[in-house]
Amino acid sequence: MAKARxxxxxxxxxxxxxxxxxxxxxxxxxxxxxxxNRRSCGRCGYSxxxxxPPPKAEKPKGRGPKPAAPAPPAAPAAPAxx
Numbered sequence: 001m002a003k004a005r006x007x008x009x010x011x012x013x014x015x016x017x018x019x020x021x022x023x024x025x026x027x028x029x030x031x032x033x034x035x036x037n038r039r040s041c042g043r044c045g046y047s048x049x050x051x052x053p054p055p056k057a058e059k060p061k062g063r064g065p066k067p068a069a070p071a072p073p074a075a076p077a078a079p080a081x082x
Contacts, residue, residue, distance in 0.1 A: 008031055009016045020031040023041040032039035032048075040047040 008018060008020050010019050011017075018031070020034060021039060022028045023030040023032055023044065023046055025044050025046050026041060030041060030043055032041055032046075035050075037051060038047050038049050
């Protein structure tokens with residue numbers, strides 16, 4: 001006989017609610033086992049992590065576009081010939 005299923009449901013007034021998540025592959029009625037860091041299905045082997053996703057990396061705050069490079073110095077003018 002299966003383990004106690006009384007812990008998989010809770011009574012809310014006149015309705016029953018599920019306390020565990022159902023397996024997305026097997027469908028409703030097949031619950032995922034609750035572990036410390038994951039949920040897993042004993043029937044098909046599906047598992048998912050309980051850990052929150054890592055925080056998003058912040059983009060560095062830019063100071064705008066870089067200034068243009070200075071123009072090279074002008075060549076000296078050629079002496080005028082008379």
